[in-house]
Amino acid sequence: MLAILKRNKWSYLAMVAFLFLLILLPSQWFLGQKTFLLTLIGINTMVTVGLCLLMGYTGQVSLGQAAFFGIGAYFSAILSTRYDVNPWLAMLIAAMVTGAFAYVIGYPIFRLRGNYLAMATLGLGIIVWIMFKELSQYTGGPDGLGGIPNLSIGGFAFDSNLKRYFMVWFFCVCVLLISQNIVRSRTGRALRAIHSSEAAAESVGINIAQFKVKIFVLSAVFASLAGSLYAHHTHAISPSSFDFLGSVMILVMAVVGGLASIWGAIFGAATIQYLKSEILVQLGNNDVIVYGLLLMLVMIFMPKGLFVSLRDVYNGWRQRRSQRGVVT
Amino acid sequence: MSSPVLEAKGLSKVFGGLTALDKVDLAVEAGKITSVIGPNGAGKTTLFNLIAGVYAPSSGEIYFQGKPLGKIPPYKRAALGIARTFQNVLLFDNMTALENVMSGQHVRSRYGFLEAAIRLPKAHREEETISLKAMRYLNLVGLGMHTQQNALSLPLGQQKILAIARALATEPKLLLLDEPGAGLNALEKQGLGELIRRIRDMGISIILVEHDMDLVMGIAEWVIVLDSGQKIAEGTASQIQKDRRVIAAYLGEEEKVE
Numbered sequence: 001m002l003a004i005l006k007r008n009k010w011s012y013l014a015m016v017a018f019l020f021l022l023i024l025l026p027s028q029w030f031l032g033q034k035t036f037l038l039t040l041i042g043i044n045t046m047v048t049v050g051l052c053l054l055m056g057y058t059g060q061v062s063l064g065q066a067a068f069f070g071i072g073a074y075f076s077a078i079l080s081t082r083y084d085v086n087p088w089l090a091m092l093i094a095a096m097v098t099g100a101f102a103y104v105i106g107y108p109i110f111r112l113r114g115n116y117l118a119m120a121t122l123g124l125g126i127i128v129w130i131m132f133k134e135l136s137q138y139t140g141g142p143d144g145l146g147g148i149p150n151l152s153i154g155g156f157a158f159d160s161n162l163k164r165y166f167m168v169w170f171f172c173v174c175v176l177l178i179s180q181n182i183v184r185s186r187t188g189r190a191l192r193a194i195h196s197s198e199a200a201a202e203s204v205g206i207n208i209a210q211f212k213v214k215i216f217v218l219s220a221v222f223a224s225l226a227g228s229l230y231a232h233h234t235h236a237i238s239p240s241s242f243d244f245l246g247s248v249m250i251l252v253m254a255v256v257g258g259l260a261s262i263w264g265a266i267f268g269a270a271t272i273q274y275l276k277s278e279i280l281v282q283l284g285n286n287d288v289i290v291y292g293l294l295l296m297l298v299m300i301f302m303p304k305g306l307f308v309s310l311r312d313v314y315n316g317w318r319q320r321r322s323q324r325g326v327v328t
Numbered sequence: 329m330s331s332p333v334l335e336a337k338g339l340s341k342v343f344g345g346l347t348a349l350d351k352v353d354l355a356v357e358a359g360k361i362t363s364v365i366g367p368n369g370a371g372k373t374t375l376f377n378l379i380a381g382v383y384a385p386s387s388g389e390i391y392f393q394g395k396p397l398g399k400i401p402p403y404k405r406a407a408l409g410i411a412r413t414f415q416n417v418l419l420f421d422n423m424t425a426l427e428n429v430m431s432g433q434h435v436r437s438r439y440g441f442l443e444a445a446i447r448l449p450k451a452h453r454e455e456e457t458i459s460l461k462a463m464r465y466l467n468l469v470g471l472g473m474h475t476q477q478n479a480l481s482l483p484l485g486q487q488k489i490l491a492i493a494r495a496l497a498t499e500p501k502l503l504l505l506d507e508p509g510a511g512l513n514a515l516e517k518q519g520l521g522e523l524i525r526r527i528r529d530m531g532i533s534i535i536l537v538e539h540d541m542d543l544v545m546g547i548a549e550w551v552i553v554l555d556s557g558q559k560i561a562e563g564t565a566s567q568i569q570k571d572r573r574v575i576a577a578y579l580g581e582e583e584k585v586e
Contacts, residue, residue: 178445185444189431192422200418204498205406205435
């Protein structure tokens with residue numbers, strides 16, 4: 001009992017520290033110049049968390065998450081620029097359409113397993129990407145869409161990077177908390193059970209097909225929300241952000257963070273987005289090599305992910321230290 | 329004889345050219361320990377998989393509490409009250425012992441994604457019941473000390489017991505145990521036998537597939553013998569031990585091997 005209380009105390013402390021850091025990060029004497037990047041990290045974290053739930057907890061591969069990210073972005077962009085729909089309403093419609101889409105393709109696609117599932121989701125991502133490129137009367141073709149308005153509440157427009165930073169991270173923290181609640185629930189156990197053994201999961205009454213589809217839909221909705229926020233953050237979108245490489249980037253973020261870790265997603269998204277925007281800019285399109293290498297190295301040496309491995313090392317060190325303390 | 333909890337009529341299962349079960353009729357009496365024995369390849373595990381709904385029978389029908397099971401999928405059979413363990417244990421390796429048993433409560437609890445996502449009081453209440461019940465089942469099988477340990481960090485004997493606790497947590501009427509004694513030492517087997525009797529005393533009917541004859545003869549109240557997919561004999565343990573066909577097909581062989 002005491003152990004549970006103690007763990008709760010620490011997780012509350014960690015949460016408060018995390019929120020405090022979120023508020024401090026964009027201040028001028030910290031990372032004030034980087035609010036555009038920090039906002040992108042929040043957006044990527046939302047997509048990555050969805051993939052972590054699907055892949056890390058449920059064990060179902062998706063190489064097409066960028067499709068859902070793109071559908072969210074395009075629906076928001078098209079509805080708010082061409083049809084004058086309120087951007088918030090557009091965002092909601094986008095999320096619902098994406099969710100419905102994921103639901104409809106979820107049932108057939110999750111009859112597949114392992115490599116076959118990976119191939120099917122890969123194909124899905126490519127088909128959707130081609131649609132972004134080719135349905136040019138709606139999507140603007142390869143050039144994409146521009147002039148996407150800012151989100152606003154009443155008269156308050158999110159018209160600066162700083163304002164958008166707080167809005168995006170508000171959404172992001174909500175998504176993280178929802179994910180954490182799900183993971184620590186009956187549903188979370190069902191998902192992990194499916195990951196571990198489908199036969200045993202069925203034997204305790206878990207409806208495998210239904211849970212797989214539901215978590216797929218949830219990950220798609222997270223990606224769609226992130227896509228909408230992305231469209232309103234960058235004000236212009238083009239198909240190249242939602243191609244196969246986009247899906248791979250999300251995968252790398254999830255893997256670096258540690259697939260079965262909700263909070264690791266922030267770490268993964270931050271690391272990769274920072275590499276991409278700040279360190280590897282000179283490499284141009286060759287930066288793919290670095291991500292591929294990173295993916296390989298992490299999978300070989302730290303299959304649980306960079307974040308989780310570092311955490312394990314820290315926990316081990318703390319344990320050893322406390323044991324030494326008892327001896328002396 | 330009281331009404332059977334489970335009945336099979338003309339049950340057959342053919343895999344390609346192999347007849348794994350051939351027109352088997354059997355009845356499992358409620359509240360009793362029934363053991364299914366037979367040499368390797370006799371069709372015992374196939375029988376289990378048919379009862380649990382993993383495969384559909386090629387012909388014949390299984391009746392649970394008088395109702396045909398038909399094509400009801402496995403997860404719904406768990407809700408009806410059929411629980412099982414597996415020969416290869418199949419514990420959830422990404423969970424603690426307690427969480428494994430809590431998973432067993434899945435079928436007896438309701439709250440889903442939405443209630444979990446925003447932590448409605450309903451979710452909290454149910455979660456409390458689930459963990460209390462899971463704790464009770466862990467204590468029942470004698471693993472109360474190991475709640476927070478990863479399931480696979482337990483020794484094999486305890487893993488098998490934990491798998492039984494997980495099955496019990498589905499609150500079954502019928503429990504299928506697939507070789508629970510395999511890999512256990514003599515002392516553990518003795519404990520297992522006592523545990524199975526205690527489960528029977530809770531009013532749960534048990535079908536036990538087992539190779540260990542001491543265990544079977546010690547606790548089974550009815551024994552059904554399968555050989556090459558056919559039922560060759562049934563009766564009480566002492567009747568079976570005297571049955572010449574069984575000795576020829578099975579027990580004689582078994583003694584020579586040991």
